Amino acid sequence: MSLRPRRWDEVPVETVRVARTVFPEGCLAMRMRDVLGQIFADAEFAEVFSRRGQPAISPALLALVSVLQFAEGLTDRQAAHAVRARIDWKYALGLELTDQGFDYSVLSEFRSRLITGGLEQRVLDAVLEAVRQAGLLKPGGRQRSDSTHVLASVRDLNRLQFVTETLRSALNALAAAAPDWLAGIAEPEWFDRYSARSEDTRFPSRWAARAAHANQIGSDGMTVLSAVTAPAAATWLRQLPAVELLRRIWVQQYQLTDEAVAWRDKKDLPPAAIRYCSPYDEQARTGTKRDTSWNGYKVHLTETCEPDAPHLITQVATTPAPVPDMAMTAAIHTSLAERDLLPDVHLVDAGYVDADLLVATQQQHGVELLGPVKAATGWQAAADRGYTLHDFRIDWDNERVTCPQGTASTDWKSDRSQDGVPVIRVRFPHSACRPCPAREHCTRSSSGRRLTIRHRAQHQALQLGRADQQTDQWQQRYQHRAGVEGTVAQGIRAYGLRRSRYRGLAKTSLQHLLTAAGMNLNRLNAWWENTPLAPTRLSHFAALRPTV
Numbered sequence: 001m002s003l004r005p006r007r008w009d010e011v012p013v014e015t016v017r018v019a020r021t022v023f024p025e026g027c028l029a030m031r032m033r034d035v036l037g038q039i040f041a042d043a044e045f046a047e048v049f050s051r052r053g054q055p056a057i058s059p060a061l062l063a064l065v066s067v068l069q070f071a072e073g074l075t076d077r078q079a080a081h082a083v084r085a086r087i088d089w090k091y092a093l094g095l096e097l098t099d100q101g102f103d104y105s106v107l108s109e110f111r112s113r114l115i116t117g118g119l120e121q122r123v124l125d126a127v128l129e130a131v132r133q134a135g136l137l138k139p140g141g142r143q144r145s146d147s148t149h150v151l152a153s154v155r156d157l158n159r160l161q162f163v164t165e166t167l168r169s170a171l172n173a174l175a176a177a178a179p180d181w182l183a184g185i186a187e188p189e190w191f192d193r194y195s196a197r198s199e200d201t202r203f204p205s206r207w208a209a210r211a212a213h214a215n216q217i218g219s220d221g222m223t224v225l226s227a228v229t230a231p232a233a234a235t236w237l238r239q240l241p242a243v244e245l246l247r248r249i250w251v252q253q254y255q256l257t258d259e260a261v262a263w264r265d266k267k268d269l270p271p272a273a274i275r276y277c278s279p280y281d282e283q284a285r286t287g288t289k290r291d292t293s294w295n296g297y298k299v300h301l302t303e304t305c306e307p308d309a310p311h312l313i314t315q316v317a318t319t320p321a322p323v324p325d326m327a328m329t330a331a332i333h334t335s336l337a338e339r340d341l342l343p344d345v346h347l348v349d350a351g352y353v354d355a356d357l358l359v360a361t362q363q364q365h366g367v368e369l370l371g372p373v374k375a376a377t378g379w380q381a382a383a384d385r386g387y388t389l390h391d392f393r394i395d396w397d398n399e400r401v402t403c404p405q406g407t408a409s410t411d412w413k414s415d416r417s418q419d420g421v422p423v424i425r426v427r428f429p430h431s432a433c434r435p436c437p438a439r440e441h442c443t444r445s446s447s448g449r450r451l452t453i454r455h456r457a458q459h460q461a462l463q464l465g466r467a468d469q470q471t472d473q474w475q476q477r478y479q480h481r482a483g484v485e486g487t488v489a490q491g492i493r494a495y496g497l498r499r500s501r502y503r504g505l506a507k508t509s510l511q512h513l514l515t516a517a518g519m520n521l522n523r524l525n526a527w528w529e530n531t532p533l534a535p536t537r538l539s540h541f542a543a544l545r546p547t548v
Contacts, residue, residue: 009038011094019091028525029068029092035528036130038094040064044126048117057102061093062110063123068092069107070511071518073495080104111510120510125339127517128314131524136310143314143343144484145302145332145352147325148492150318150508151499152284152296157277159253160214161198163263166249166279167221168194173242174224181237185227190220211263218254218261221246242279249276273322283505287321296321296500299512300328302336303487305347305480310527313487313516314341318509325351333365345370347481355458356421358465370478373465380442387442389451390463396456403442403449407432417452426451486534487519495519 011019011033023030032039038060045059068089069079082089084101114120131137157165171194174182193201193216204210225247228238237243252270254261269275272286277295284296302315315335317328329352336342346361348371361369380386393402399412411427430448433439443449453459468474491497495515500508 009094011091012096015087015090015095015097018097019087022087027088028071028521029088031525031528032521033092033094035134035524036127037133039067039130040126044122045113045117045119048113048119057106059110059113062107063126064093065089066107066110066514067123067127067517067521069518070495070514071521076104076107079107111507115506115510120506120513123510124313124316124513124517124520127520128312128339128341131312131520136524136527137304137312137314137341138309139341140344141304141306142345142347142480143302143336144305144347144481145300145315146349146481146484146488147298147300147328147351148488148497149287149289149292149294149321150297150299150497150512151294152278152281152508153500153503154278154281154284154295155199156295157198160203160210160217161201162277162279163214163217163221163249163253164194164198164201166246167217167224168198169279170221170224170240170242170246173240174228174237177240178234178237181233185223187220187223193217193220214263215261218250218263221250221254222261225250245276245279245282249279252276271322273320281503283320284503285320285322294321297505297508298323299497300325300332301484301487301491301516302332303484304343305483310523311483311487311533312520312523314339316509316512316516318505318512320505325349326354326357328352329357329369330360333361333367337365342367344368345477347371347478347484349481350374353465355454355462358461359457371481372469372478373462375466379444385441387438387449389453390466392451394453394459401426401428401451401453403428405436405438407436409451422455424453424455426453491515491519 019030026034040060040063042058042060045063049059065079065083068082069076072082074082080101080103083093083095084099087097089095090097090099114123128137171182171186171190204213224243227233228243238247252275253264255264255268256262272288275286276282277286278284286293286295287298298319298321300315300317300319301313303311303313305311315332317331317335319328325348329348333342333346342365344366345368348369350372353369353371353373355373358369358373361367375381376388376390378386378388381388387404391404395401401409401412403409407428409426410429411425413425415423415425417423428449430446433443433448434446436442454462469478488497495518497512497515501511502508
């Protein structure tokens with residue numbers, strides 16, 4: 001399709017007349033059009049459309065339809081029907097009342113074009129830029145971030161169901177692509193094992209029998225893989241996505257033992273960051289956070305939180321489930337900096353904070369990263385009268401540490417921790433530690449006290465953070481972070497943020513960007529209507545709690 005730019009900077013007169021009659025006080029879609037204007041322009045999406053061919057529907061119009069769709073939680077069919085039937089949408093889109101709209105399949109094709117062209121972020125950016133032009137968004141101030149887990153659009157399967165469904169998926173793909181070839185290698189028992197979906201299959205209940213059944217599935221899978229890689233087989237058979245995924249999953253789930261295919265022990269499986277959990281979404285991964293485990297992704301939301309402006313989501317990041325929050329802190333700041341939306345203070349929970357980030361965030365972006373840092377570890381910190389790192393005096397210039405009893409260290413060496421973090425290893429002489437009267441408060445080692453400290457900037461930031469977070473002033477500043485949990489809850493309950501509509505990281509990420517844009521429109525509408533922020537829910541019984 002070719003792009004034919006369309007002007008829709010003015011709403012047709014008859015559409016305005018009818019809309020004002022039906023909605024004399026306005027509504028979300030109409031207020032959005034009146035205050036923010038067009039929001040999108042066709043030129044922003046020109047690179048994903050050719051210059052020749054059948055004229056395409058305005059991508060600017062489709063982008064706005066997509067945002068309105070997610071703002072109201074509609075399906076593609078419902079959104080296309082709203083374009084055709086709803087007066088407020090025609091007003092927002094600048095359409096004539098007689099405009100017949102388009103087929104719902106156009107929305108899916110438009111999303112695919114956005115992903116192919118890498119233009120997903122432009123949808124949220126255009127909304128934020130329109131809000132900025134309206135004077136409702138500016139850099140600086142405070143912003144806050146939090147994350148939540150996202151369930152992939154696939155079933156949760158146990159390991160036996162997983163390998164069964166993986167082989168079944170590959171067999172279905174081969175049956176559709178090369179039915180005669182597959183019929184020539186398929187064994188009669190396969191039709192009983194792999195015709196029905198794995199969740200509809202009754203597997204053995206005893207562990208030994210389940211392991212034997214898993215080994216049989218592994219052997220069947222190896223038969224398929226050997227057949228597609230045989231010299232006589234067509235090369236394109238092994239290149240089918242389902243067959244290639246079968247090979248990768250078999251590498252993870254099985255091993256060759258005495259030339260026999262054996263199911264791997266659970267402890268021999270690869271880490272969650274690279275381990276597949278579904279044959280139908282190869283980018284979904286298993287994540288664990290405290291007592292919660294899920295298959296899918298994780299989404300990070302960052303929003304403004306100034307009292308004199310609407311609270312708007314400024315940054316969205318979607319990652320595989322095992323990616324820790326701390327790995328996203330720098331990426332969030334980089335994204336905000338590229339769009340000139342950096343805050344002065346960034347409120348986060350402990351998962352986004354470490355010593356390196358405290359220093360780098362301030363040095364690179366001039367942003368104060370405000371969040372609780374990890375407390376000192378070790379038995380000395382657990383004991384009220386133990387000597388912790390805070391009790392030692394560090395002479396950075398002379399590379400020497402003095403203990404509370406006045407003994408100087410004898411060894412200062414740069415090293416790396418088990419996680420690859422640059423640290424300094426400090427050791428005190430055992431000849432001074434053994435007879436020390438305060439030994440029971442300091443060390444239990446026969447070779448003397450040893451310390452592991454961060455480099456100067458990181459160490460000082462860490463110690464300052466630990467001291468500050470004990471003060472009332474820090475607690476009062478940090479209490480503003482709690483509001484982002486309400487944003488996450490709103491996204492889950494009202495916009496379906498918890499579950500992916502689509503399969504794959506790219507499509508899920510686009511869903512989250514469109515959801516954030518839709519949430520922003522609803523928050524702007526509440527701001528224009530002077531709707532106050534909802535207070536924390538309190539039950540009738542809880543309200544009776546005595547205040548003294």
